Amino acid sequence: MRVVIAPDSFKGSLPAAAVCAAIEKGVRRARPDAEVVRVPMADGGEGTLDCVMDATGGQEVSLEVTGPLRRAVSARYARSADGRSAVVELAAASGLPLVAPETLDPLRAHTRGTGELIADAIRRGAREVLVCVGGSASTDGGHGLLRALGFRFLADDGSELAEGGGALAHLARIDTDDVPDAVLRTRFRIACDVTNPMLGPDGAAEVFGPQKGASPAQVRQLDAALRRYADVLADRFGVRVHDLPGAGAAGGTCGGMVAALGAKPVRGCDLVAETVGLAEALTGADLVITGEGRLDRQSVSGKVVSAVARLARLAGAPAALAGQVVLPAEELHRAGLTAAFSIADGPRTLTEMTGAVEPLLSDAAEQAVRLRFG
Structure with missing residues (x-):
């Protein structure tokens, strides 16, 4: 049997x-x-890193990165045996469990730490990066992640935006002059287990904002800020993520990565099933x-x-x-x-x-x- x-x-x-x-x-x-x-299985959120590492014999890399509220946290990701690919779990660097309930800050929480993990993997030679999104503490559209990779998010007066989803309401343009060629040559995939769009009643702010501490007024503020963000992404990269299924995952991080990095969303559980055989x-x-x-x-x-x-x-x-x-x-x-x-x-x-x-x-x-x- x-x-x-x-x-x-x-x-x-x-x-x-x-x-x-x-x-x-x-x-x-x-x-x-x-x-x-x-x-052992996972759906692209927490736990995916361990499943993939166990199945492929990947090497764990640990480093100190910026947590979702700017406090340093210890996080890890996995590299393949040949170093050409990496698996990054967003929750490890930018996850909700890293924030005490009494300190939740839905307008300022960000994903920069996840971008720092990705940047480290690329510096070490990774040319394929799987980002497992899920359990995010922020609703910043992934612009903190992208900032760590060299993207600059500017207001009308040319100043750089503050971090966090609330600041996106003032976004005027995105500058890519400082993005390393290695980042632009990297193939990104996103393991995602939701189909929510970035905006609207089923979007990142409305559905997931409250669990990250957002009040009804802050939910409306974040949705409007993400709409501004999606408009600028479309103008800069020619990719509309406003209604894209899955773009709302991890506070809109999936949508930001799709537009700016050409990332391909894949259903997390199917990807894990394939990886573990x-x-x-x-x-x-x-x-x-x-x-x-x-x-x-x-x-x-x-x-x-x-x-x-x-x-x-x-x-x-x-x-x-x-x-x-x-x-x-x-x-x-x-x-x-x-x-x-x-x-x-x-x-x-x-x-x-x-x-x-x-x-x-x-x-x-x-x-x-x-x-x-x-």
């Missing part, structure tokens, strides 16, 4: 590799003789177990669970394990899942669930295997 375990992390509880280990423990209690294949791992599987902390509508529309289910449809019978299952059974089955199990063993608070994720995962996995194989 071959069981493939391919979950996302359980956000706030366990990274994907630890989720795999907990599930395997339950699988082996039910079937000690099972062939178990672990394939998920399709090959599923060959001959008798059971595929995937999951994440909360199984909801997003899970089956571009997240890890949907990617695993799609690839596993012909290979086995996927079963999703989640801290909370809130999606109707019909939608789960339509996504390719045979069954979904909540790991909850009774009424528990979120804190209690978080503290007991590993044994609860093992118990649920054991029951799923017994149900499938007796």
Whole structure:
């Protein structure tokens, strides 16, 4: 019996590799003789760097960069064995967890630190850079990232803009004279797990601004500033990102990179699946177990669970394990899942669930295997 375990992390509880280990423990209690294949997954946000590094044997590089509120932070990225490519996780340098809730500053938070990671990778010889966007603390359209790569953002009087999304309201033009040739020759891809445009009711400010501390008035201010930014990007680079699906990811960082760097957005979970060789791992599987902390509508529309289910449809019978299952059974089955199990063993608070994720995962996995194989 071959069981493939391919979950996302359980956000706030366990990274994907630890989720795999907990599930395997339950699988082996039910079937000690099972062939178990672990394939930790991610969707392009936090955790993607580790998944890619584990799968490719990349080298970790650590350095001090500018955090989202200008305080220095220690961050890391991965280089390939030959140094020609790199993987940068935006959350490592510009992520929301780096900002204490009481210090959230939605108008001034920026992505410069992520650009500093990219610049370091390019200086070391990288000519292909994958940027995993997700978990951003800012709504700056990625102009902090671009500033670190040599782009200059100028007001009408020629002065340089301050950092942060709020300053983009005063943007008049973008200067590229100081952008190194190496940056312009680099191929950029963006691992993205959302389809939100940059602007409007489904845009970066409206949807994601509040979680970064933006008040309703600040949301409107940021949306107007991003509109100005998108207009100037279109004038300077001939690329409209106003309504581009995914351009609103990471506070508009995806849109800024697409316009200024010619970056190509790719669905994060599909990219990770390809990189870690998920399709090959599923060959001959008798059971595929995937999951994440909360199984909801997003899970089956571009997240890890949907990617695993799609690839596993012909290979086995996927079963999703989640801290909370809130999606109707019909939608789960339509996504390719045979069954979904909540790991909850009774009424528990979120804190209690978080503290007991590993044994609860093992118990649920054991029951799923017994149900499938007796």
